Structure formats: structure tokens, C-alpha cells
Amino acid sequence: MFFKLLNYLDGYVTITLPEECLEKFVNLATTRGIYLWGITGAIGERVALNVRRRDVQPLRHVARMTRCRFQIMHRYGLPFYAGRLRRRRALVGGALFFVVVLYALSSFVWFIDITGNNAVDDEKIAGVLRKAGLHRGVPRWSLDTAKLEKAVMQQVGGLAWVGVTVDGTRVVVKVVEKVLPPDNGEHPVDLVAKKDGLIKEILVLSGHPLVQEGDTVTAGQVLISAAIPPPEIDEEDENNADMPEEDEQRPPVQYVHARGIVRARVWYDDYKEIKLEEKITRPTGREITKLCMKIGGKEIILMGPRQVPYTHYAEHAEVKRLPQWRNINVPVEFITVKYVEQDIYINKISRAEARDLAGDRAMEELRGRMPGNVKILQTKLQEVKTASEEDIVRVRLQVETLEEITVEKPHQPGGGGSGIDG
Known part of the structure; x- marks a missing residue:
């Protein structure tokens, strides 16, 4: 070569x-x-x-x-x-003219990207940038990035930081919006169930409980409401109440940030299958590397074999490209391919081993769906039988846990299941 x-x-x-x-x-x-x-x-x-x-x-x-x-x-x-090119002066002149025009056009801004904004409109930021002197076709040497950043920060509200960078014919405007502090409890918040379960323990710190121990709840159901109803009136007071003004003196409903602990029994279920005979591949330790250079659609092998000498192998390729010059991509790639020989063998296990392996995999998957501080009360592993004998072991794992199931949600009057009209 x-x-x-x-x-x-x-x-x-x-x-x-x-x-x-x-x-x-x-x-x-x-x-x-x-x-x-x-x-x-x-x-x-x-x-x-x-x-x-x-x-x-x-x-x-x-x-x-x-x-x-x-x-x-x-x-x-x-x-x-x-x-030959010296005899074709028109072709050489056209090529030089093209290069000069391309260089001249690359000295202007043709693309403007605005990123990082969600609440603030793109057109609002683009309008401020146009007034500050940034628009398509403006020369790159006339841009003052510090001036553009200052203009956007002063004229667009809701932004915490603005950065303007020039990359070739593209100007990238990155903004960071202001993040409001989290809710501090001034607004009423309910505690709702994040999953189905059977209530085992409930401790109310603030708010009005809508469930009690032994109740079955579903995901999204309000457990502790932010609306605290007024105290109930005794029957004697109702019989003696002969003045209509007493209804007006009844205390109103209070709204708080509901807080408390609700633990429930939650059930998880998972199904797994394990084959008694499984084809497994593992590396033998032998490998070979091939280095290629790709120019356009043509590939040239610089080092290594043309054909892989292994029957079974794994292929790992790494591609390196020449750096981009301005906006021109050079179609040259250097490809390093590593071939690792693989050995295939059949792994046979007994039905008992397959049952235990399927149970372990099912438990591993269920733990990924459980919270970190969960307490497992009971596990039940059951093999699913079929009419005919197969080389597959099917199991179903059921796990019962005790865990905290509350999650905060803004209170919605009349929609939280409290039955209280504020």
C-alpha cells in the first residue's frame, strides 16, 4: 500500500x-x-x-x-x-472559484440553534437575538457573544443562564431556565396509594384518614386527605338547635399538607421458563484482529486476514473517522475488527436445578420492581405443569411484602374521594 x-x-x-x-x-x-x-x-x-x-x-x-x-x-x-489540469484552465479556474465561494460563505452565519428551553418560547428568544444583531447571513466576525448573552438575560424572563457559542456557520444558544423551589406544604396535598394492597398499618400525622386497617386499596386511591372536616354535632345539640344562625357558625373545612405513614401488604407475581438443555457459547481465548481503511464505498485491508479462520466467533468493530473540516466530511474511515473465537456446547441440567434457577431469576426480577426498604413476608414458588412432558420447566413465583405505599399528590376538591365539599 x-x-x-x-x-x-x-x-x-x-x-x-x-x-x-x-x-x-x-x-x-x-x-x-x-x-x-x-x-x-x-x-x-x-x-x-x-x-x-x-x-x-x-x-x-x-x-x-x-x-x-x-x-x-x-x-x-x-x-x-x-x-492535464494545466491544459484545462477553465476547469482549474472553476474549482478555484468554487473553493473561494465556499470559503466566503463559511464566513457567515446560516444556522441558529436554541436549546435548553421548555417554558420559554423559541421565537421570543430569537426576536431578542435579532434585535441584538444575530440573524442568518450576518458575518461571524461581527458577533459579540457577551453582548448577545447579556441582551437575552435582560429581556427574556425565566432564564438563569445563557451561553452563545459560534461553531462554523452555526450559532448555538444554550439557555437554562429557572427552577422553582419544591412545594413547602403551603398548598393542600393528599397522600394517595401508589400501588394496590391491603392496609396493615396507618399512622396519621396531619390530614383526614379515608381508610383504615384491613381495607383493600387500589393505585391512585386517596389514603389521607388534605381536607379536614369540622367536628360532628351531637344529636342533643341538633335537637336543641332551633336557630338557623347555628349553621352559619359551623367551622369551615381546613386544608393542610397531609402527612403520615401507611403500610400495606402488597403481592408481586412473576413467571419464568428454563430449558433443560441450553446452547451456551463461551470464548476460547483465541482472537485475531483485522485493520481496514474504507474510502467511500471501497474497503482496503491493511492488516489481518481476508477470511475469518474460526467457525464460530464474535465480532467487535471500532470505527475511527478523519476529523471534520469546516462542514466537509472526508469519506475516509479506519476500521479495527476483532474476531473472538467462540466454543458452543450444550448445558444439561435436572428439573430440580432448573426449578431453582427459574425461581432465582424470578426473584431477581421482582426485587427490581420492589422498593429498597421492603420487608418480604412470604414467598411461594409453584411449578406450572402441562399435559405433556417437555424439556422446559415453568414456574410462577408469588411474593408478599409489607411496604410503605403513600405518594404525595396535589389536593383536588371533590375529586380525592374525601366526600367533603369545601
């Missing part, structure tokens, strides 16, 4: 000469230090071979001494292409 690259940069030609004087011609050229390669048969009784461009003139002396004339058939390499 390196030899071909040097010959391309220096230039080389393909010549033809009679077959009967090939041996004398090659021997005399070799003694004079002239390198010849690619000797192949040509049309008729002539042979073709390659020689460097700078060795063509010394080769003419060799031809005179051997009385053997040669003909130049083809010319290859950068010097010959450069000579």
Missing part, C-alpha cells in the same frame, strides 16, 4: 517492448539501479512492465545499448494529472 502511494505521488508509466529482448533489457536496467515491476504479457509478442517517471530517460540509454525500442502505453500518477 505504501509502495503504491509513493509511485502515485512520483508518477509511473507502463511501457511495452519485444519479448525476445526482455531478459537483456531487464538485466541491464537492474544493474543501473532502475526498478521495474508488473511484468505481464501484452498484445502479440510484446510484454508490458511499469517504471517510474524519473527513470524513463535513463531507460532510453538502456534501449539503445540493447537495440530494443520500447513504447509508452499509459501514464499514471499525480504529475501527469497535474499536467
